[in-house]
Amino acid sequence: MERTFIMVKPDGVQRNLIGDIVERFEKKGFKLVGAKLMQIPTELAETHYGEHSDKPFFGELVGFITSGPVFAMVWEGENVILTARKMMGATNPTESDVATIRGDYGLTVGKNVIHGSDSPESAAREIDLFFDSKELISYEKDSDKWTY
Ligand code: DAT
Numbered sequence: 001m002e003r004t005f006i007m008v009k010p011d012g013v014q015r016n017l018i019g020d021i022v023e024r025f026e027k028k029g030f031k032l033v034g035a036k037l038m039q040i041p042t043e044l045a046e047t048h049y050g051e052h053s054d055k056p057f058f059g060e061l062v063g064f065i066t067s068g069p070v071f072a073m074v075w076e077g078e079n080v081i082l083t084a085r086k087m088m089g090a091t092n093p094t095e096s097d098v099a100t101i102r103g104d105y106g107l108t109v110g111k112n113v114i115h116g117s118d119s120p121e122s123a124a125r126e127i128d129l130f131f132d133s134k135e136l137i138s139y140e141k142d143s144d145k146w147t148y
């Protein structure tokens with residue numbers, strides 16, 4: 001079963017959106033297999049956002065993501081990587097559809113509430129960066145048979 005890395009960014013934590021975001025993924029049918037509140041060290045932020053290291057907004061991005069606690073999660077389910085990206089909405093909230101997380105709660109591209117892996121490769125990389133394998137739990141839910 002596919003897994004993806006999802007993170008409520010510092011703005012989402014401060015704006016009390018953890019519960020809403022968890023609820024959306026739960027109700028969709030995805031399974032939470034790991035979660036923790038954490039403050040990201042600068043080095044981890046730079047590695048996580050390494051693909052953007054040459055962009056003009058890199059310093060601002062690293063400063064923002066390390067500015068307060070984030071809620072890091074791993075979600076599991078069929079096509080969860082692509083579906084989670086759809087549920088998040090476009091990077092720039094002016095372009096994200098209503099009823100997506102960014103469309104409902106974001107106003108600027110910098111403070112856009114949530115991160116989600118954009119491919120199977122980045123999901124594997126980001127899960128490994130943020131979680132120890134012992135922190136992830138494979139388990140059955142009675143509701144699985146009503147989801148699949
Ligand atoms: P996404 O988070 O949708 O995967 P991304 O990987 O292109 O988007 O960029 C990572 C984050 O960097 C994004 O969530 C917000 C920030 N960002 C992207 N483009 C930006 C820009 N032009 N100005 C400021 N911040 C930007």
Ligand code: MG
Binds near residue numbers: 118
């Ligand atoms: Mg990205």
